[in-house]
Amino acid sequence: MEEPTAELIRAQLRRLRNVAGLNQEEFGRLVHYSPSMVSAVETGSRPYDRLFLARADEVLNSGGLLVSLLKMAEREGLPSWLRPWLDAERNARQLRCFHPTLIPALLQTENYARAVIRCDDLLSDADVESRVAARMDRQEVLRQPSPPQLIAVLDEGMLHRREESFRGLMAQQIEHLVVCAERPHLSIHVLPLQVGLHIGLSGPFTLARGAEGGWVASMECQLTTSVIDGDADVATLQSRWEMIRSEALPRRQSLELLKEVETSWI
Template sequence: MGIATEYILEELRLARASRGMSQEEFGKTINYSGSHVSSVETGGRPPTEPYMIAIDDAFGTGGTYKRMLERLAHLDATPVWLREWIEFERMATLLRWYEPAFVPGLLQTEAYARATLIGVRLTPEEVDQRVASRLGRQALLAATTPPQLVFVIDEMVLRRPIAGQPGVLAEQLEHLAKCAELPHVQVLVVPAEVGVYPGLQGGFILATQPDSSLAAHLDHQIRAQIIDQPAELASLQSTWETIRGEALPKRQSLDLIKEVAKTWT
Protein backbone atom coordinates (compact mmCIF):
# COMPACT_ATOMS: atom_id res chain seq x y z
CA MET A 1 0.00 0.00 0.00
CA GLY A 2 1.39 3.39 -0.99
CA ILE A 3 1.97 6.30 1.38
CA ALA A 4 -0.80 8.34 -0.25
CA THR A 5 -3.31 5.52 0.21
CA GLU A 6 -2.27 5.07 3.83
CA TYR A 7 -2.82 8.79 4.36
CA ILE A 8 -6.37 8.59 3.00
CA LEU A 9 -7.21 5.56 5.16
CA GLU A 10 -5.90 7.36 8.23
CA GLU A 11 -8.06 10.37 7.38
CA LEU A 12 -11.10 8.14 7.00
CA ARG A 13 -10.49 6.50 10.37
CA LEU A 14 -10.12 9.95 11.95
CA ALA A 15 -13.31 11.16 10.25
CA ARG A 16 -15.24 8.46 12.05
CA ALA A 17 -13.39 8.48 15.39
CA SER A 18 -13.59 12.26 15.73
CA ARG A 19 -17.38 11.95 15.62
CA GLY A 20 -17.38 9.26 18.28
CA MET A 21 -19.02 6.78 15.93
CA SER A 22 -18.56 3.04 15.63
CA GLN A 23 -18.01 1.54 12.19
CA GLU A 24 -21.60 0.31 12.24
CA GLU A 25 -22.94 3.79 13.12
CA PHE A 26 -20.74 5.47 10.54
CA GLY A 27 -21.82 2.99 7.88
CA LYS A 28 -25.50 3.49 8.64
CA THR A 29 -25.06 7.26 8.28
CA ILE A 30 -23.45 6.98 4.84
CA ASN A 31 -25.63 4.03 3.69
CA TYR A 32 -22.89 1.42 3.78
CA SER A 33 -22.60 -1.61 6.04
CA GLY A 34 -20.34 -1.55 9.06
CA SER A 35 -18.32 -4.41 7.55
CA HIS A 36 -17.79 -2.32 4.42
CA VAL A 37 -16.51 0.59 6.52
CA SER A 38 -14.19 -1.76 8.41
CA SER A 39 -12.84 -3.23 5.19
CA VAL A 40 -12.10 0.22 3.75
CA GLU A 41 -10.40 1.43 6.94
CA THR A 42 -8.16 -1.63 7.13
CA GLY A 43 -7.24 -1.63 3.42
CA GLY A 44 -9.40 -4.63 2.50
CA ARG A 45 -11.35 -2.51 -0.01
CA PRO A 46 -10.23 0.66 -1.79
CA PRO A 47 -11.98 3.94 -0.96
CA THR A 48 -14.03 4.56 -4.08
CA GLU A 49 -15.42 7.82 -5.41
CA PRO A 50 -19.07 6.95 -4.46
CA TYR A 51 -17.89 6.08 -0.94
CA MET A 52 -16.11 9.43 -0.53
CA ILE A 53 -19.08 11.34 -1.96
CA ALA A 54 -21.36 9.55 0.52
CA ILE A 55 -19.20 10.86 3.39
CA ASP A 56 -19.26 14.39 1.97
CA ASP A 57 -23.05 14.26 1.56
CA ALA A 58 -23.72 12.76 4.99
CA PHE A 59 -21.54 15.20 6.92
CA GLY A 60 -21.73 18.30 4.73
CA THR A 61 -17.98 18.49 4.17
CA GLY A 62 -18.27 20.35 0.89
CA GLY A 63 -16.59 17.73 -1.28
CA THR A 64 -13.47 17.43 0.91
CA TYR A 65 -13.22 13.65 0.73
CA LYS A 66 -13.94 13.46 -2.98
CA ARG A 67 -11.18 16.01 -3.60
CA MET A 68 -8.85 14.02 -1.38
CA LEU A 69 -9.32 10.99 -3.61
CA GLU A 70 -8.80 13.11 -6.73
CA ARG A 71 -5.55 14.49 -5.34
CA LEU A 72 -4.37 10.97 -4.63
CA ALA A 73 -5.06 10.09 -8.26
CA HIS A 74 -3.19 13.20 -9.39
CA LEU A 75 -0.10 12.08 -7.48
CA ASP A 76 0.38 9.20 -9.89
CA ALA A 77 -1.13 10.99 -12.91
CA THR A 78 -3.86 8.36 -13.17
CA PRO A 79 -7.56 9.22 -13.64
CA VAL A 80 -9.71 8.69 -10.55
CA TRP A 81 -11.87 6.00 -12.16
CA LEU A 82 -8.81 4.01 -13.24
CA ARG A 83 -7.02 4.43 -9.95
CA GLU A 84 -10.06 3.08 -8.12
CA TRP A 85 -9.97 -0.04 -10.27
CA ILE A 86 -6.20 -0.46 -9.92
CA GLU A 87 -6.72 -0.66 -6.15
CA PHE A 88 -9.34 -3.39 -6.59
CA GLU A 89 -7.00 -5.16 -9.00
CA ARG A 90 -3.96 -4.85 -6.74
CA MET A 91 -5.73 -6.33 -3.72
CA ALA A 92 -7.56 -9.12 -5.54
CA THR A 93 -7.06 -12.76 -4.62
CA LEU A 94 -8.69 -13.83 -7.90
CA LEU A 95 -9.00 -11.93 -11.18
CA ARG A 96 -11.26 -13.23 -13.95
CA TRP A 97 -10.82 -11.24 -17.15
CA TYR A 98 -12.75 -11.65 -20.39
CA GLU A 99 -11.62 -9.77 -23.49
CA PRO A 100 -13.12 -10.10 -27.00
CA ALA A 101 -11.03 -7.42 -28.74
CA PHE A 102 -7.47 -7.12 -27.38
CA VAL A 103 -4.91 -9.02 -25.37
CA PRO A 104 -5.71 -8.15 -21.71
CA GLY A 105 -3.63 -5.25 -20.41
CA LEU A 106 -1.84 -7.32 -17.77
CA LEU A 107 -0.46 -9.54 -20.54
CA GLN A 108 0.48 -6.90 -23.13
CA THR A 109 3.96 -6.14 -24.42
CA GLU A 110 4.99 -2.50 -24.63
CA ALA A 111 4.86 -2.50 -28.44
CA TYR A 112 1.38 -4.04 -28.47
CA ALA A 113 0.15 -1.61 -25.81
CA ARG A 114 1.30 1.30 -27.97
CA ALA A 115 -0.30 -0.22 -31.07
CA THR A 116 -3.69 -0.38 -29.33
CA LEU A 117 -3.54 3.41 -28.89
CA ILE A 118 -2.99 4.17 -32.59
CA GLY A 119 -5.73 6.49 -33.80
CA VAL A 120 -6.77 7.47 -30.27
CA ARG A 121 -6.74 11.24 -29.71
CA LEU A 122 -3.87 11.41 -27.25
CA THR A 123 -0.71 13.48 -27.08
CA PRO A 124 2.62 11.57 -27.18
CA GLU A 125 2.96 12.30 -23.46
CA GLU A 126 -0.48 10.85 -22.74
CA VAL A 127 0.35 7.74 -24.76
CA ASP A 128 3.56 7.29 -22.77
CA GLN A 129 1.61 7.75 -19.55
CA ARG A 130 -1.03 5.17 -20.46
CA VAL A 131 1.54 2.64 -21.60
CA ALA A 132 3.62 3.14 -18.44
CA SER A 133 0.51 2.72 -16.28
CA ARG A 134 -0.51 -0.45 -18.11
CA LEU A 135 2.96 -1.98 -17.85
CA GLY A 136 3.24 -0.95 -14.21
CA ARG A 137 0.11 -2.91 -13.37
CA GLN A 138 1.84 -6.05 -14.64
CA ALA A 139 3.90 -6.19 -11.44
CA LEU A 140 0.92 -8.18 -10.21
CA LEU A 141 2.12 -11.17 -12.24
CA ALA A 142 5.39 -11.38 -10.33
CA ALA A 143 4.08 -10.45 -6.87
CA THR A 144 5.33 -12.46 -3.89
CA THR A 145 1.79 -13.74 -3.36
CA PRO A 146 0.10 -13.20 -6.72
CA PRO A 147 -3.63 -13.59 -7.25
CA GLN A 148 -5.02 -16.42 -9.31
CA LEU A 149 -5.48 -15.00 -12.80
CA VAL A 150 -7.91 -16.45 -15.34
CA PHE A 151 -8.10 -14.79 -18.74
CA VAL A 152 -10.56 -15.75 -21.46
CA ILE A 153 -10.03 -14.22 -24.90
CA ASP A 154 -11.76 -14.56 -28.23
CA GLU A 155 -9.74 -16.28 -30.96
CA MET A 156 -9.95 -13.11 -33.08
CA VAL A 157 -7.68 -11.43 -30.53
CA LEU A 158 -4.95 -13.75 -31.81
CA ARG A 159 -5.73 -13.20 -35.47
CA ARG A 160 -6.58 -9.49 -35.69
CA PRO A 161 -3.69 -7.86 -37.59
CA ILE A 162 -1.89 -4.74 -36.47
CA ALA A 163 -1.54 -2.67 -39.65
CA GLY A 164 1.96 -2.90 -41.02
CA GLN A 165 3.37 -4.45 -37.83
CA PRO A 166 3.10 -8.26 -37.97
CA GLY A 167 6.21 -8.52 -35.79
CA VAL A 168 4.40 -6.78 -32.95
CA LEU A 169 1.71 -9.44 -32.87
CA ALA A 170 4.25 -12.25 -33.19
CA GLU A 171 6.12 -10.91 -30.14
CA GLN A 172 2.86 -10.42 -28.27
CA LEU A 173 1.62 -13.97 -28.83
CA GLU A 174 4.99 -15.42 -27.79
CA HIS A 175 4.73 -13.37 -24.60
CA LEU A 176 1.14 -14.49 -24.11
CA ALA A 177 2.19 -18.12 -24.37
CA LYS A 178 4.90 -17.61 -21.74
CA CYS A 179 2.43 -15.98 -19.38
CA ALA A 180 -0.02 -18.85 -19.92
CA GLU A 181 2.57 -21.28 -18.59
CA LEU A 182 2.89 -19.52 -15.23
CA PRO A 183 1.41 -21.66 -12.42
CA HIS A 184 -1.03 -18.98 -11.24
CA VAL A 185 -2.18 -17.94 -14.73
CA GLN A 186 -4.70 -19.48 -17.10
CA VAL A 187 -5.27 -18.13 -20.61
CA LEU A 188 -8.26 -19.73 -22.29
CA VAL A 189 -9.41 -19.13 -25.88
CA VAL A 190 -12.96 -19.17 -27.22
CA PRO A 191 -12.51 -20.74 -30.69
CA ALA A 192 -13.94 -19.12 -33.80
CA GLU A 193 -16.28 -22.04 -34.51
CA VAL A 194 -18.34 -21.14 -31.43
CA GLY A 195 -19.87 -18.33 -33.47
CA VAL A 196 -22.02 -15.79 -31.64
CA TYR A 197 -21.97 -16.02 -27.83
CA PRO A 198 -22.81 -13.61 -24.94
CA GLY A 199 -19.26 -12.36 -24.43
CA LEU A 200 -19.22 -10.52 -27.74
CA GLN A 201 -21.24 -7.76 -26.10
CA GLY A 202 -18.09 -6.51 -24.35
CA GLY A 203 -15.17 -7.31 -22.08
CA PHE A 204 -15.17 -7.17 -18.31
CA ILE A 205 -13.10 -8.08 -15.25
CA LEU A 206 -14.23 -9.65 -11.99
CA ALA A 207 -12.01 -9.05 -8.96
CA THR A 208 -12.49 -11.08 -5.78
CA GLN A 209 -11.20 -9.16 -2.74
CA PRO A 210 -9.54 -10.52 0.45
CA ASP A 211 -12.85 -10.16 2.31
CA SER A 212 -14.51 -12.30 -0.42
CA SER A 213 -16.44 -9.31 -1.79
CA LEU A 214 -16.57 -8.83 -5.54
CA ALA A 215 -16.15 -5.86 -7.85
CA ALA A 216 -16.32 -5.67 -11.63
CA HIS A 217 -14.80 -3.43 -14.28
CA LEU A 218 -16.52 -2.59 -17.57
CA ASP A 219 -14.56 -0.72 -20.21
CA HIS A 220 -16.48 1.60 -22.54
CA GLN A 221 -15.40 3.93 -25.36
CA ILE A 222 -15.23 7.02 -23.15
CA ARG A 223 -14.37 5.70 -19.71
CA ALA A 224 -14.51 2.65 -17.52
CA GLN A 225 -17.16 1.78 -14.94
CA ILE A 226 -16.85 -0.05 -11.65
CA ILE A 227 -19.76 -2.33 -10.77
CA ASP A 228 -20.47 -3.40 -7.19
CA GLN A 229 -24.24 -3.89 -7.16
CA PRO A 230 -25.21 -7.51 -6.26
CA ALA A 231 -27.71 -8.00 -9.11
CA GLU A 232 -25.29 -6.71 -11.76
CA LEU A 233 -22.41 -8.74 -10.32
CA ALA A 234 -24.56 -11.87 -10.37
CA SER A 235 -25.40 -11.23 -14.02
CA LEU A 236 -21.72 -10.78 -14.93
CA GLN A 237 -20.74 -13.95 -13.06
CA SER A 238 -23.40 -15.87 -14.97
CA THR A 239 -22.07 -14.45 -18.24
CA TRP A 240 -18.52 -15.38 -17.19
CA GLU A 241 -19.52 -19.00 -16.59
CA THR A 242 -21.19 -19.16 -20.01
CA ILE A 243 -18.12 -17.70 -21.72
CA ARG A 244 -15.71 -19.95 -19.89
CA GLY A 245 -17.84 -22.92 -20.84
CA GLU A 246 -17.32 -22.06 -24.52
CA ALA A 247 -13.52 -21.74 -24.17
CA LEU A 248 -10.99 -24.45 -24.95
CA PRO A 249 -9.22 -26.13 -21.99
CA LYS A 250 -5.89 -24.65 -20.84
CA ARG A 251 -3.57 -26.94 -22.80
CA GLN A 252 -5.58 -26.73 -26.03
CA SER A 253 -5.76 -22.96 -25.68
CA LEU A 254 -1.98 -22.74 -25.28
CA ASP A 255 -1.46 -24.94 -28.34
CA LEU A 256 -3.73 -22.64 -30.37
CA ILE A 257 -1.87 -19.53 -29.20
CA LYS A 258 1.48 -21.06 -30.24
CA GLU A 259 0.04 -22.22 -33.57
CA VAL A 260 -1.31 -18.78 -34.46
CA ALA A 261 1.92 -17.10 -33.30
CA LYS A 262 3.80 -18.96 -36.02
CA THR A 263 1.60 -17.38 -38.69
CA TRP A 264 2.79 -13.89 -37.68
CA THR A 265 6.54 -14.57 -37.86
Protein backbone atom coordinates in the same frame (compact mmCIF):
# COMPACT_ATOMS: atom_id res chain seq x y z
CA MET B 1 1.59 14.09 -14.61
CA GLU B 2 0.30 16.49 -11.99
CA GLU B 3 2.68 19.31 -11.19
CA PRO B 4 2.70 18.89 -7.36
CA THR B 5 4.00 15.33 -7.68
CA ALA B 6 6.51 16.32 -10.35
CA GLU B 7 7.87 19.04 -8.05
CA LEU B 8 8.00 16.55 -5.17
CA ILE B 9 10.18 14.24 -7.28
CA ARG B 10 12.55 17.08 -8.14
CA ALA B 11 12.69 18.21 -4.50
CA GLN B 12 13.48 14.68 -3.32
CA LEU B 13 16.17 14.35 -5.98
CA ARG B 14 17.87 17.55 -4.74
CA ARG B 15 17.53 16.47 -1.10
CA LEU B 16 18.96 12.99 -1.71
CA ARG B 17 21.88 14.40 -3.72
CA ASN B 18 22.73 16.88 -0.96
CA VAL B 19 22.46 14.21 1.75
CA ALA B 20 24.88 12.08 -0.27
CA GLY B 21 27.31 15.02 -0.31
CA LEU B 22 27.38 15.24 -4.09
CA ASN B 23 27.37 18.42 -6.13
CA GLN B 24 25.69 18.44 -9.53
CA GLU B 25 28.92 17.70 -11.38
CA GLU B 26 29.79 14.71 -9.19
CA PHE B 27 26.26 13.36 -9.35
CA GLY B 28 26.14 13.89 -13.11
CA ARG B 29 29.25 11.76 -13.63
CA LEU B 30 27.64 8.90 -11.72
CA VAL B 31 24.35 9.00 -13.64
CA HIS B 32 26.03 9.87 -16.97
CA TYR B 33 24.49 13.35 -17.23
CA SER B 34 26.31 16.65 -17.66
CA PRO B 35 26.11 19.14 -14.74
CA SER B 36 23.92 21.41 -16.86
CA MET B 37 21.54 18.53 -17.58
CA VAL B 38 21.33 17.66 -13.88
CA SER B 39 20.57 21.29 -13.11
CA ALA B 40 17.90 21.40 -15.81
CA VAL B 41 16.22 18.28 -14.43
CA GLU B 42 16.29 19.59 -10.86
CA THR B 43 14.80 22.95 -11.84
CA GLY B 44 12.17 21.45 -14.13
CA SER B 45 13.38 22.95 -17.40
CA ARG B 46 14.17 19.44 -18.64
CA PRO B 47 11.88 16.43 -18.02
CA TYR B 48 13.20 13.36 -16.25
CA ASP B 49 12.46 9.81 -17.35
CA ARG B 50 12.24 6.43 -15.65
CA LEU B 51 15.76 5.41 -16.67
CA PHE B 52 17.28 8.55 -15.11
CA LEU B 53 15.31 8.16 -11.87
CA ALA B 54 16.17 4.46 -11.61
CA ARG B 55 19.86 5.30 -12.01
CA ALA B 56 19.53 8.11 -9.45
CA ASP B 57 17.88 5.72 -6.97
CA GLU B 58 20.80 3.34 -7.41
CA VAL B 59 23.49 6.01 -7.04
CA LEU B 60 21.81 7.69 -4.07
CA ASN B 61 20.81 4.45 -2.28
CA SER B 62 17.25 5.72 -1.94
CA GLY B 63 15.53 2.35 -1.86
CA GLY B 64 13.64 3.07 -5.08
CA LEU B 65 11.98 6.22 -3.73
CA LEU B 66 12.19 8.27 -6.94
CA VAL B 67 10.79 5.55 -9.20
CA SER B 68 8.01 4.91 -6.66
CA LEU B 69 7.09 8.59 -6.76
CA LEU B 70 7.10 8.46 -10.55
CA LYS B 71 4.66 5.53 -10.47
CA MET B 72 2.45 7.55 -8.14
CA ALA B 73 2.56 10.48 -10.55
CA GLU B 74 1.65 8.25 -13.48
CA ARG B 75 -1.34 6.88 -11.58
CA GLU B 76 -2.42 10.43 -10.79
CA GLY B 77 -2.22 11.20 -14.51
CA LEU B 78 -4.68 8.44 -15.33
CA PRO B 79 -8.39 9.25 -15.77
CA SER B 80 -10.12 9.55 -12.40
CA TRP B 81 -12.72 6.95 -13.37
CA LEU B 82 -10.00 4.29 -13.72
CA ARG B 83 -8.44 4.69 -10.27
CA PRO B 84 -11.10 2.84 -8.18
CA TRP B 85 -10.69 -0.21 -10.39
CA LEU B 86 -6.90 -0.10 -10.12
CA ASP B 87 -7.24 -0.25 -6.33
CA ALA B 88 -9.45 -3.34 -6.63
CA GLU B 89 -7.05 -4.92 -9.11
CA ARG B 90 -3.99 -4.37 -6.88
CA ASN B 91 -5.74 -5.95 -3.88
CA ALA B 92 -7.34 -8.87 -5.73
CA ARG B 93 -6.71 -12.50 -4.87
CA GLN B 94 -8.54 -13.75 -7.97
CA LEU B 95 -9.14 -12.08 -11.34
CA ARG B 96 -11.46 -13.25 -14.12
CA CYS B 97 -11.08 -11.35 -17.37
CA PHE B 98 -12.78 -11.49 -20.76
CA HIS B 99 -12.17 -9.25 -23.76
CA PRO B 100 -13.64 -9.91 -27.22
CA THR B 101 -11.43 -7.55 -29.23
CA LEU B 102 -8.13 -6.85 -27.41
CA ILE B 103 -5.52 -8.60 -25.33
CA PRO B 104 -6.38 -7.74 -21.69
CA ALA B 105 -4.25 -4.96 -20.19
CA LEU B 106 -2.54 -7.23 -17.66
CA LEU B 107 -1.27 -9.48 -20.47
CA GLN B 108 -0.18 -6.85 -22.99
CA THR B 109 3.41 -6.31 -24.06
CA GLU B 110 4.71 -2.77 -23.96
CA ASN B 111 4.68 -2.49 -27.76
CA TYR B 112 1.14 -3.84 -28.04
CA ALA B 113 -0.06 -1.49 -25.30
CA ARG B 114 1.57 1.45 -27.05
CA ALA B 115 -0.08 0.57 -30.38
CA VAL B 116 -3.50 0.26 -28.73
CA ILE B 117 -3.20 3.50 -26.75
CA ARG B 118 -1.82 5.36 -29.77
CA CYS B 119 -5.07 4.62 -31.63
CA ASP B 120 -6.47 7.64 -29.77
CA ASP B 121 -5.01 10.43 -31.88
CA LEU B 122 -6.18 13.03 -29.35
CA LEU B 123 -3.38 11.94 -27.00
CA SER B 124 0.03 13.61 -27.16
CA ASP B 125 3.18 11.49 -27.35
CA ALA B 126 3.85 12.30 -23.70
CA ASP B 127 0.32 11.19 -22.74
CA VAL B 128 0.75 7.95 -24.66
CA GLU B 129 4.06 7.13 -22.98
CA SER B 130 2.67 7.99 -19.54
CA ARG B 131 -0.27 5.64 -20.05
CA VAL B 132 1.97 2.89 -21.42
CA ALA B 133 4.20 3.14 -18.34
CA ALA B 134 1.17 3.07 -16.05
CA ARG B 135 -0.19 0.00 -17.84
CA MET B 136 3.12 -1.80 -17.46
CA ASP B 137 3.17 -0.92 -13.76
CA ARG B 138 -0.29 -2.51 -13.38
CA GLN B 139 1.27 -5.82 -14.38
CA GLU B 140 3.46 -5.79 -11.26
CA VAL B 141 0.46 -7.33 -9.48
CA LEU B 142 1.20 -10.57 -11.38
CA ARG B 143 4.87 -10.58 -10.39
CA GLN B 144 4.52 -10.03 -6.65
CA PRO B 145 5.50 -12.87 -4.27
CA SER B 146 1.85 -13.96 -3.80
CA PRO B 147 0.15 -12.96 -7.06
CA PRO B 148 -3.58 -13.29 -7.65
CA GLN B 149 -4.89 -16.19 -9.69
CA LEU B 150 -5.76 -14.81 -13.13
CA ILE B 151 -8.02 -16.59 -15.59
CA ALA B 152 -8.42 -14.82 -18.92
CA VAL B 153 -10.59 -15.73 -21.89
CA LEU B 154 -9.55 -14.33 -25.28
CA ASP B 155 -11.49 -14.41 -28.52
CA GLU B 156 -9.46 -16.18 -31.22
CA GLY B 157 -10.50 -13.58 -33.78
CA MET B 158 -8.26 -10.92 -32.23
CA LEU B 159 -5.23 -13.17 -32.68
CA HIS B 160 -5.73 -13.29 -36.45
CA ARG B 161 -6.47 -9.62 -37.14
CA ARG B 162 -3.99 -9.02 -39.93
CA GLU B 163 -2.02 -5.92 -40.75
CA GLU B 164 1.44 -6.41 -42.17
CA SER B 165 2.97 -3.54 -40.19
CA PHE B 166 1.93 -5.30 -36.96
CA ARG B 167 3.53 -8.64 -37.81
CA GLY B 168 6.50 -8.31 -35.44
CA LEU B 169 4.36 -6.70 -32.75
CA MET B 170 1.80 -9.51 -32.83
CA ALA B 171 4.43 -12.25 -32.94
CA GLN B 172 5.98 -10.74 -29.80
CA GLN B 173 2.58 -10.36 -28.12
CA ILE B 174 1.50 -13.95 -28.76
CA GLU B 175 4.89 -15.25 -27.65
CA HIS B 176 4.30 -13.32 -24.41
CA LEU B 177 0.86 -14.94 -24.04
CA VAL B 178 2.46 -18.37 -24.41
CA VAL B 179 4.97 -17.55 -21.67
CA CYS B 180 2.19 -16.21 -19.43
CA ALA B 181 0.00 -19.27 -20.05
CA GLU B 182 2.74 -21.53 -18.73
CA ARG B 183 2.96 -19.72 -15.39
CA PRO B 184 1.23 -21.57 -12.52
CA HIS B 185 -1.06 -18.76 -11.37
CA LEU B 186 -2.17 -17.77 -14.89
CA SER B 187 -4.69 -19.58 -17.03
CA ILE B 188 -5.44 -18.38 -20.57
CA HIS B 189 -8.32 -19.83 -22.53
CA VAL B 190 -9.16 -19.13 -26.16
CA LEU B 191 -12.72 -18.85 -27.40
CA PRO B 192 -12.42 -20.54 -30.83
CA LEU B 193 -13.67 -19.08 -34.08
CA GLN B 194 -16.17 -21.92 -34.38
CA VAL B 195 -18.21 -20.40 -31.55
CA GLY B 196 -20.79 -18.15 -33.15
CA LEU B 197 -22.88 -15.61 -31.27
CA HIS B 198 -22.29 -15.60 -27.54
CA ILE B 199 -23.02 -13.38 -24.55
CA GLY B 200 -19.44 -12.09 -24.43
CA LEU B 201 -19.94 -10.12 -27.63
CA SER B 202 -21.83 -7.58 -25.51
CA GLY B 203 -18.48 -6.28 -24.26
CA PRO B 204 -15.42 -6.83 -22.06
CA PHE B 205 -15.51 -7.16 -18.30
CA THR B 206 -13.30 -8.24 -15.42
CA LEU B 207 -14.17 -9.70 -12.03
CA ALA B 208 -11.95 -9.25 -8.98
CA ARG B 209 -12.19 -11.08 -5.67
CA GLY B 210 -10.62 -9.31 -2.71
CA ALA B 211 -8.77 -10.81 0.24
CA GLU B 212 -11.97 -10.86 2.30
CA GLY B 213 -13.90 -12.77 -0.35
CA GLY B 214 -16.07 -10.07 -1.89
CA TRP B 215 -16.30 -9.63 -5.65
CA VAL B 216 -16.37 -6.43 -7.71
CA ALA B 217 -16.35 -6.01 -11.46
CA SER B 218 -15.37 -3.52 -14.13
CA MET B 219 -16.98 -2.90 -17.49
CA GLU B 220 -15.27 -0.90 -20.24
CA CYS B 221 -16.78 1.35 -22.87
CA GLN B 222 -15.35 3.96 -25.22
CA LEU B 223 -15.25 6.71 -22.60
CA THR B 224 -14.96 5.12 -19.19
CA THR B 225 -14.51 2.03 -17.03
CA SER B 226 -17.34 1.48 -14.57
CA VAL B 227 -16.79 -0.31 -11.27
CA ILE B 228 -19.71 -2.62 -10.45
CA ASP B 229 -20.17 -3.67 -6.83
CA GLY B 230 -23.92 -4.26 -6.50
CA ASP B 231 -24.65 -7.89 -5.58
CA ALA B 232 -27.21 -8.43 -8.35
CA ASP B 233 -25.05 -6.91 -11.09
CA VAL B 234 -21.92 -8.78 -9.98
CA ALA B 235 -23.94 -12.03 -9.88
CA THR B 236 -25.11 -11.39 -13.45
CA LEU B 237 -21.54 -10.88 -14.64
CA GLN B 238 -20.39 -13.99 -12.80
CA SER B 239 -23.09 -15.97 -14.60
CA ARG B 240 -22.00 -14.51 -17.94
CA TRP B 241 -18.39 -15.34 -17.13
CA GLU B 242 -19.32 -18.98 -16.58
CA MET B 243 -21.16 -19.09 -19.91
CA ILE B 244 -18.18 -17.59 -21.75
CA ARG B 245 -15.67 -19.80 -19.98
CA SER B 246 -17.70 -22.92 -20.83
CA GLU B 247 -17.45 -22.10 -24.55
CA ALA B 248 -13.66 -21.61 -24.45
CA LEU B 249 -11.04 -24.29 -25.04
CA PRO B 250 -9.37 -25.98 -22.06
CA ARG B 251 -6.06 -24.58 -20.87
CA ARG B 252 -3.78 -27.06 -22.65
CA GLN B 253 -5.65 -26.86 -25.95
CA SER B 254 -5.63 -23.07 -25.72
CA LEU B 255 -1.86 -23.09 -25.23
CA GLU B 256 -1.38 -25.29 -28.29
CA LEU B 257 -3.59 -22.97 -30.34
CA LEU B 258 -1.59 -19.95 -29.19
CA LYS B 259 1.61 -21.66 -30.31
CA GLU B 260 0.10 -22.38 -33.74
CA VAL B 261 -1.01 -18.78 -34.14
CA GLU B 262 2.42 -17.55 -33.03
CA THR B 263 4.04 -19.55 -35.82
CA SER B 264 1.69 -18.01 -38.37
CA TRP B 265 2.83 -14.50 -37.39
CA ILE B 266 6.56 -15.23 -37.70
